[in-house]
Amino acid sequence: MIRVFVLDDHELVRRGVVDLIDAAPDMEVVGEASTAAQTLPRVDAVRPDVAVLDMRLPDGDGIDVCRDVRSAHPEIACLILTAFDDDRASEAAVLAGAAGYVLKDIRANGLLDSIRQVAAGKTLTGTRAAELVRSRADADTAPEVDLTLRERQILDLIADGLTNRQIGEKLNLVEKTVKNYVSGLLRKLGMERRTQAAVYRAEQRRS
Numbered sequence: 399m400i401r402v403f404v405l406d407d408h409e410l411v412r413r414g415v416v417d418l419i420d421a422a423p424d425m426e427v428v429g430e431a432s433t434a435a436q437t438l439p440r441v442d443a444v445r446p447d448v449a450v451l452d453m454r455l456p457d458g459d460g461i462d463v464c465r466d467v468r469s470a471h472p473e474i475a476c477l478i479l480t481a482f483d484d485d486r487a488s489e490a491a492v493l494a495g496a497a498g499y500v501l502k503d504i505r506a507n508g509l510l511d512s513i514r515q516v517a518a519g520k521t522l523t524g525t526r527a528a529e530l531v532r533s534r535a536d537a538d539t540a541p542e543v544d545l546t547l548r549e550r551q552i553l554d555l556i557a558d559g560l561t562n563r564q565i566g567e568k569l570n571l572v573e574k575t576v577k578n579y580v581s582g583l584l585r586k587l588g589m590e591r592r593t594q595a596a597v598y599r600a601e602q603r604r605s
Contacts, residue, residue, distance in 0.1 A: 400517045403446040404430045405437050405463060406479070407455050411502070415450065415479075415509070422510050434458035438466050446474060447517050451496075453480030461494045468495040472561045475516040479509075492593075495561075498522035549583050552576065556592050557599035 402419050404427055406412035416427045429444040431437045434457045441449060449467055451460035464476040477498040478491045491499040497516040500509065512522055545553065548569075555565045562576040569576070580592060589595055 400425045400448060400513060401428045401444070401446040402426065402513060403428060403437075403441055403444060403449045405432070405434075405449065405455070405460065406430075406452040407432045408452075411452075418506050418509065419450075419513070425510070425513065434463050437463050438470060441467055441471065441474065445471065448475045448477060448513050450477045450479055450513065453478055461491060461496075464491070464494040464496050469561050469563060472564055475519075477512060477516050477522075545583070545586065548579065549586070552579050552583060553595060553599050556580070557596045559596070 402425055404412055404415050404419070406415060409432070412430060412432065416430060419425045419427050428446050429440045431440050434455050437449075437451075449464075451463050451467075453460045455463070460476075460478050460480070464478065467474055467476055472495075475497040476495065477500065478496045479500055479502055481502045497520070498512050499522065500512050504512070515522060551569060552565060555568060560568065562580065563573050565571070566573045566576045571579075584590065584592065584595060587595055587598065589598070
């Protein structure tokens with residue numbers, strides 16, 4: 399069974415999504431929330447396979463929730479559900495680590511199939527969003543700089559898609575120390591976002 403968590407501030411919408419998922423023979427809803435603040439503690443408690451997250455919330459947005467969930471539980475796939483189709487939101491979803499980005503006008507079977515695919519490890523954010531992230535990073539690509547061995551290790555792991563928590567586990571460092579290394583690394587590279595650093599390192603590997 400695919401264990402699913404649902405976040406949506408509109409009760410009728412949330413109930414419809416929950417009922418749809420529970421009716422599927424291979425899925426079950428293990429938790430739900432109506433605000434960003436409620437979500438992480440409840441996700442911590444139930445540990446779903448997939449979190450379906452509404453984009454617009456009264457106390458935040460699904461992108462921030464996705465980032466928090468992925469940082470705390472990188473094994474959980476996040477699917478952003480929104481009524482708005484725009485490049486900025488798509489790019490933000492990719493940067494936050496979302497596995498999928500679907501519109502609320504998607505058909506019922508389409509939503510269920512999307513949940514199945516992200517639960518299986520597939521990414522549904524599409525090539526357009528990936529191109530936006532790449533072009534943004536390319537515009538800010540840094541020149542060659544001297545990095546310490548530890549900084550090079552962390553840069554490699556960022557490029558591999560690991561979160562700070564995963565990097566800490568791999569290098570036997572506490573998460574706060576990794577965060578400090580990442581901040582210093584970005585300053586040294588003249589970048590603001592870790593995705594820029596990831597693309598920069600990927601380009602180095604290809605050259």
